[in-house]
Amino acid sequence: MSSGEASAVPSEASGGPRLRAEPDLVIDVRGLTKRFGGRTVVDEVSLQVARGSICGFLGPNGSGKTTTLRMICGLLIPDAGEGEVLGLDLRRQRGAIKGRVGYMTQKFGLFSDLTIAENLEFFARVHGLDRRRERVAEALEGLGLATRSDQLAGKLSGGWKQRLALAAAVLHEPEILLLDEPTAGVDPQARREFWDQIHDLAQGGMTVLVSTHYMDEAERCHEIAYIAYGRMLARGTIGEVVAGSGLKALMGEGPGADRLASRIEGRPGVAMAAPFGTAIHVCGPDIAALRAAVAEFDTVAWHEARPSLEDVFIHLMRGAEDNSVVAA
Numbered sequence: 001m002s003s004g005e006a007s008a009v010p011s012e013a014s015g016g017p018r019l020r021a022e023p024d025l026v027i028d029v030r031g032l033t034k035r036f037g038g039r040t041v042v043d044e045v046s047l048q049v050a051r052g053s054i055c056g057f058l059g060p061n062g063s064g065k066t067t068t069l070r071m072i073c074g075l076l077i078p079d080a081g082e083g084e085v086l087g088l089d090l091r092r093q094r095g096a097i098k099g100r101v102g103y104m105t106q107k108f109g110l111f112s113d114l115t116i117a118e119n120l121e122f123f124a125r126v127h128g129l130d131r132r133r134e135r136v137a138e139a140l141e142g143l144g145l146a147t148r149s150d151q152l153a154g155k156l157s158g159g160w161k162q163r164l165a166l167a168a169a170v171l172h173e174p175e176i177l178l179l180d181e182p183t184a185g186v187d188p189q190a191r192r193e194f195w196d197q198i199h200d201l202a203q204g205g206m207t208v209l210v211s212t213h214y215m216d217e218a219e220r221c222h223e224i225a226y227i228a229y230g231r232m233l234a235r236g237t238i239g240e241v242v243a244g245s246g247l248k249a250l251m252g253e254g255p256g257a258d259r260l261a262s263r264i265e266g267r268p269g270v271a272m273a274a275p276f277g278t279a280i281h282v283c284g285p286d287i288a289a290l291r292a293a294v295a296e297f298d299t300v301a302w303h304e305a306r307p308s309l310e311d312v313f314i315h316l317m318r319g320a321e322d323n324s325v326v327a328a
C-alpha cells in the first residue's frame, strides 16, 4: 500500500532533491461501503495496493473481508465509495475488471469427478481462452501438477486441491489475484508451498490481495491491512502496523510465567496478558506502567519485546466498535 502521492525525497547519490515516481497502484479504492439489511458490514474502507506486491487482508470472522474483495473484483456494487482497479472505474467498468482479476473463493468450485487437467480445461473454456491445451499444460507445469494431471480432483488432499484452485484462478493470466482464505485447513508444509507460489506469481508482476487468519502468513506479506467490524483499523508494513499501534510488550520467562495471565490482566496500564508457550506476553501503551504491573512477580525474568501481530490485532479489535447491531 502506499499513499499514492508523488513526493520529493533527497537523492542518495547527488544529495539533491528528486521526484519519486508515482507508484503504480493497481488497486486504489476509497470509502467503500456496503450495507446488508440495514447493517453496514463494510464501512468506508480505503485500500491502495501497488503492482507486484502481496497485501495481506486480516480481521476477525465476519469483519467484511470477503465483501470487500467482492467489491474490488466487480462482483458486488458498493453502496458508497469509489475507486479504480487496474485503472478501471469500479462502478462503470466492472465487466472489464472481472476479466483481468483472478478470484479464488473460500469454497472453490472444483469438479470432483473430473481430473485435474479436465478441471483446468473447463475453466479455460469458461474464460473463452485461446491456446487452451498449451495454457493448461503450462499451468500444470508451473504449479507442479503435471505428474498428477490425470488424478481425479475429488481424490486430492486439501493442499493439492488448493494448488489446483490456484492454477484455475490464474489460468487467464490475471494482473490481480484475490485470494479469500486460500489455505484454511491446509497443513503447514502445503501452506508453505502455496505461499512460495504466491511469491513466484508476485515476482512475475502479479498483484496479490489475500485474506487470512494466520499470523505466519501475514508475516509473508509485503504489507497488511487489518479490518474489524467493517472498518479499516491499520495498514502498512508489519513494522508500521506494530509501531502505529503504540503498544509496548514485556515478555516474562521463568517458572510458572505462563500461569500468571489472569493475575496480571486488568491491572492498571495492562491492555492484555497472555501465555506464550512457557512464557507470558504482557502488553499496554506504557512500558513503565507494564513494569510496575509485573514488579511483584520477581521470580520471572522480564524483558521488553516487540508486540506480536496477534497482540496488536487483538488490541485493535478490542478498541473497535461492534457493528453487529442493525440500525433502526
Ligand SMILES: Nc1ncnc2c1ncn2[C@@H]1O[C@H](COP(=O)(O)OP(=O)(O)OP(=O)(O)O)[C@@H](O)[C@H]1O
Binding pocket: 036, 037, 041, 059, 060, 061, 062, 063, 064, 065, 066, 067, 068
Ligand atoms: N449477501 C449477504 N447478505 C447479508 N449479509 C451478508 C451477506 N454477505 C455477507 N454478509 C454479512 O456481512 C458480514 C461480513 O461478512 P464477510 O463474509 O465479508 O466477512 P469476512 O471478514 O470475510 O468473514 P470470514 O473471515 O468469516 O470469512 C457478516 O456478518 C456476514 O454475515
